[in-house]
Amino acid sequence: MILADLLTHVFVGYSIGIILSWRYKQIKSPHITAIMVGAALPDLVRIRLLLDPIKIEQYLGIPFSWGPLHTVGGVLIIMTIGALLTIPKDSKMIFILLAIGAISHLFLDSLLITASGYSYAVLWPFLEFHPPTPALYLSTDVWPALVSGVGALFVRTLDELI
């Protein structure tokens, strides 16, 4: 299973949001939250733990996989829906904020250790290829959440000082 823990992603989204808010004054707390939501979005794929795709296949008699939720294609659709659910004058900005978070998630997950040495089909449906992974960490490792958490705390402290 190629997913880093969600907390690490959220810490990273939070840190990116605060750093961007230094440069772009229109980024306020709710917008930082939007980046964090974007950073969590690809993990919607965990719906597979509740709704087993194999059982859906057996029930409906058609092939089925939640996999696209954790690829560029599925994330693009979810982000667009998310942006459309915000008031029109904000939609474009929200889309960009969600995209920043989602890109950070998909990128970090492409670095995860796998048994085969290949990562997941991150650019699907545009590319079917699973890129080789540099194998930096496991989703079940403890240190990514610690490191990203300390990083987030550091960025927050800086933010309060500025």
Next chain:
Amino acid sequence: MLGSDRSRGIVIIALLIILLLLFIWYGSLSPSPEKGRFPGNDELVEDYERYKGDEVEIGGEVIETDPVTIEIESGDSTIELKIEDLQEEPDKGDRLTVFGTAEDDKTVRAENEIVRPYWRYRYMYGISLFGAAWVGLRLIGGWRLDKEKFAFEPRSDPLTVKETLSLLIRGDDSG
């Protein structure tokens, strides 16, 4: 663009239909080792013999250690596979992910492996829930639903986590 609620609704429904088509399309993809997608639990549980001689990537719970045997799942079905040539010695109850070659007698010759004690998964799900709760609280505290436009907008004065919790307990949103 997309000014009216109606056109917005239509676009959202169209996007959901496209997403559903993606779910079906992705589900119909077969393994293609040259693209880095190897036969996995679902394929082997369905028909082990078909993938004999192929490189496979599977994972499951260690149910036996001599020889190392894992149980792999797909839906409600499971099969047991013996794993040979491991570098490490997993314990019973560990989760073992293996890349290797499927051979006779439901035996996989491992080329690479990842061994994880089960508590690591509990840890991962635990902190993931914490992360989800944090985002959820920030979302409720930083955004409000404009019921007339049926659209979310940032609160001009975002609530703190504490205020959000008390809002949730009170159960009304004047904000």
